[in-house]
Amino acid sequence: MAKKIAPMFCPVCNAMGFKNVGTENAGFSVGKAAIGVMLVGPAGVVGGALGKKQTRYICTKCGYSALYDM
Secondary structure (H helix, E strand, C coil): CCCCCCCCECCCCCCECEEEEEEEEECCCHHHHHHHHHHHHHHHHHHHHHCEEEEEEEECCCCCEEEEEC
16 A cells, blocks of 8 residues: 655645644554464554554645545
């Protein structure tokens, strides 16, 4: 899966100008859990809870927000 890059234009208001408001962890990663189980057994499922980091951008005109993979 290709990573998304920061947006250039807002899909809602078509304005140009997004602001990076920080990063956050997103969800449960099945792939990391499967690798964790193979490496350390059932306790490796905890590795799937680590998820992946995503960056949140907000439109400076209308407030639309979007998450993009890092």
